[in-house]
Amino acid sequence: MKKEFELTKQNYRYLLENATDAIWVHDLDGIIVVANKACETLTGYSHEELIGMNVSRFLSKKFLAKARQIRRKLVCGEYFEQPYELRELRKDGSTAIVKVTTNLFISGGVIRGFQHIGRDVTEETRMHENIRQYAQQLAQAEKLNALGELAASVVHEINNPLAGLLVYCRLLSEKIDNHLLDKEPETAELGKEMLATLAKMESAVTYCSNITRGLLDFARQSKPMVGPVTVHLVVDRALALVGNRARLKNIEIVREEDPQLAPVTADFQQLEQVIVNLIVNAIQAMPDGGRLTIRTNQNGEWVMISVKDTGQGIPPKNIPKLFTPFFTTKEKGSGLGLAISHGIIEQHGGTFSVESKVGKGTTFTIRLPVGTGQ
Ligand SMILES: Nc1ncnc2c1ncn2[C@@H]1O[C@H](COP(=O)(O)OP(=O)(O)O)[C@@H](O)[C@H]1O
Ligand SMILES: [Mg+2]
Known part of the structure; x- marks a missing residue:
């Protein structure tokens, strides 16, 4: 190397301070001894605050354990992938996602501590997540x-x-x-x-x-034809249509209804279609019989209708796919029942939720806003 380009202490200091990545060094106890400007930006602490601070302050329990493991691997010379991801707590309580490279800090042939280079990838990660979600929505829209x-x-x-x-x-x-x-x-x-x-x-x-x-x-995606609807009448109608199928399969039908239930503002037939879909799915999940419970109750401004079965249940990996058009596990299924039902409930300003245990059964719950009386 040309002599005039040999780096002096001053040159190193300058490089350190001008790096856009955060660089910090701490001793074996975790006490920070070096921190550059970018480290201040990353953590929100000033240089004075950082020096002498314990690095554990930046890390939640989970990531503290990860950081400790990495330091142990470094000392033992074990391989691990670099850079690795950490979540760091900033001074203002927010969390930064940081890609970190860690190395031993050795001086005089002795391990004195650890040096880290960290890049803030919070925005980048969020953006990727947004793009991923957007792509998913787009795929869903295309399917629809x-x-x-x-x-x-x-x-x-x-x-x-x-x-x-x-x-x-x-x-x-x-x-x-x-x-x-x-x-x-x-x-x-x-x-x-x-x-x-x-x-x-x-x-x-x-x-x-x-x-x-x-x-x-x-x-x-047209607007439903809405009016005041008595939920129990919808359940009556739905059971009149498919209740017989349940009885033929040795399924006991239990109705637990709140007699004080307020009417909802809904399209009667669409709501009926949703309940029928849920009941048919429940029946299909109990080929050897069981119990079908239809429960209604009111929680403040919400009317809840749940359809519960004691059938085969849904494996957790399938839960996110349930409302996707064409998702079916049945030989002759269309995979449209829940997608359509979900669309209907959404148009009514309501929500759908599902709870399931494999081998135990499934409960689908619809939440609809209490009718406004028009
Ligand atoms: N009550 C239930 N118990 C177990 N699995 C269910 C239940 N309801 C829905 N599923 C699962 O969700 C999938 C999608 O249901 P759905 O949209 O009604 O379409 P399909 O009934 O035509 O398959 C079903 O194939 C089944 O795997
Ligand atoms: Mg179905």
Whole structure:
């Protein structure tokens, strides 16, 4: 090296002070003996405060343990990855994410302490996290778009035959009405039975049309048609539609309802669709029978409706995926039930939550704001 470029103490000092990374040295007890300007910026403490301070002041218990482990590895000559990440507590109580490189501080052939170079990556990390979240939202939106197009075409295909079915039901009812009911008692009785069956068919077809309407609404993200709704009537309707399926599977249905429950402002059919989806999922989770509990209660300005089963439960890794369109673990599942239900509840200004234990059962809880009375 050219002699004129040999670094003097003064040159080193200058490099230290001008480095944009924080540099600090502490002795074996953790007492800081050197700290540059960037270290002041990073921690929020002044140079006077830093010198003589114990580094443990910067670290929470968890990261203190990590820092200790790293120092031990350095002393023993064990390998570890550098730089490593630490979270440091600033003077103002906030936390900085710092990428740190640590080395031994040796003088006179003796280990005297540790020297650290730390880069503040708080902003960078947050930005990455934001980008990741944004990308996820975008992917979700794209899926929903595709879902919207698919829904629109499926609904279109299904609505025509459904309308046809409704017309045939009515024609048949009329024929029975006109030709069978005034015949001898036995025939008339048969006619009445047929009319009752046809009424059930009509109601099932209407239910299907409502679902297709719901799917289309969801795809278009249109506003629900809201009015004051008595939650217990929604549960009544939902159970009338799918309760039988539960009984056939040896599932006991328990209703624990708050008789004082306030009405909610909602679209009755959409809410019914949500409850039906939850009940059907619960039934499917209990192929060998069990108990289905529907509970309602009020907590201040919120009405809570929960559907609880004693079924197979949901593995924790699946919980974040539940409301994603097309997520299903069933051979013939659509993976749309919860995605649509979630959309509906969100549009009602409510929230969805789920609690589950594998092998024990699952509880889905809907929270809706108490009705405003319009
Ligand atoms: N009550 C429940 N118990 C266990 N798993 C459930 C329950 N409800 C939903 N799931 C899980 O969530 C997935 C998505 O449900 P959903 O959106 O209704 O679609 P699908 O029922 O068509 O699969 C299901 O495939 C299942 O794995
Ligand atoms: Mg389902």
